[in-house]
Amino acid sequence: MTFINYASREINCKIVYCGPALSGKTTNLKCVYNKTAPEARGKILSLTRSPERTIFFDFLPLSFGKIRGFNTRFHLYTLPGQLFYESGQELILRGVDGIIFVADSQVHRFEANQESMHFLHKALQVEGLDLDALPSVLQFNKRDLENSAPASELSRVLNPLKKAQEFEAIAIKGIGVFETLKAVSKLILKELQQVEGGEKASSVTL
Numbered sequence: 001m002t003f004i005n006y007a008s009r010e011i012n013c014k015i016v017y018c019g020p021a022l023s024g025k026t027t028n029l030k031c032v033y034n035k036t037a038p039e040a041r042g043k044i045l046s047l048t049r050s051p052e053r054t055i056f057f058d059f060l061p062l063s064f065g066k067i068r069g070f071n072t073r074f075h076l077y078t079l080p081g082q083l084f085y086e087s088g089q090e091l092i093l094r095g096v097d098g099i100i101f102v103a104d105s106q107v108h109r110f111e112a113n114q115e116s117m118h119f120l121h122k123a124l125q126v127e128g129l130d131l132d133a134l135p136s137v138l139q140f141n142k143r144d145l146e147n148s149a150p151a152s153e154l155s156r157v158l159n160p161l162k163k164a165q166e167f168e169a170i171a172i173k174g175i176g177v178f179e180t181l182k183a184v185s186k187l188i189l190k191e192l193q194q195v196e197g198g199e200k201a202s203s204v205t206l
């Protein structure tokens, strides 16, 4: 839930990267960090076991600048694929404003993508949230690999209602990373306008 603080004139939004283990969530975050001006980003915090395995989460605060006089920040988290079967996921998803689902395009990760999507739906339900009602986008990552499934196949299975925008990406080369982030940010800011309009006044914290 977007946190709007009128006293300090701040807006804080939480975006969580989800998806199966090793799909490229941390790589997305590192790319955003590397390509963001130092004054607009905070420190990247990673709790990892080895360079490739996030244990609990990665975190990166980003300053978006001012929106109608409010300092707006996006707090980016990654939800490690392996944690998906444990209770920590709910903690990271709590209060989420937007979801980026990073799918691994490789054919042999097809079921892992599906399973991860299934668990995401369930974990959000625990928090009283519905993925189809949240600002969310899909990223088909690792398009550089020869054993990639066609994007249309991934879309059919992971986005059956075609509600979420889809982006093809090669996160290790930075391709598609910002497009994905921008798309979900836009959706969140659109929701915020509705908050301002009073339609969702209950989610505004005074």
Ligand SMILES: Nc1nc2c(ncn2[C@@H]2O[C@H](COP(=O)(O)OP(=O)(O)OP(=O)(O)O)[C@@H](O)[C@H]2O)c(=O)[nH]1
Residues within 6 Å of the ligand: 020, 021, 022, 023, 024, 025, 026, 027, 028, 051, 052, 053, 054, 055, 078, 079, 080, 081, 082, 141, 142, 143, 144, 145, 169, 170, 171, 172, 173
């Ligand atoms: N070929 C290729 N490899 C990628 C791409 N994106 C990420 N990788 C590699 O995939 C591996 C896993 O990437 P991570 O970003 O650590 O994956 P993750 O989703 O954070 O994994 P967990 O933290 O275990 O959930 C690393 O070796 C990355 O370099 C890509 O677009 N193409």
Ligand SMILES: [Mg+2]
Residues within 6 Å of the ligand: 025, 026, 027, 052, 053, 054, 078, 080
């Ligand atoms: Mg990771």
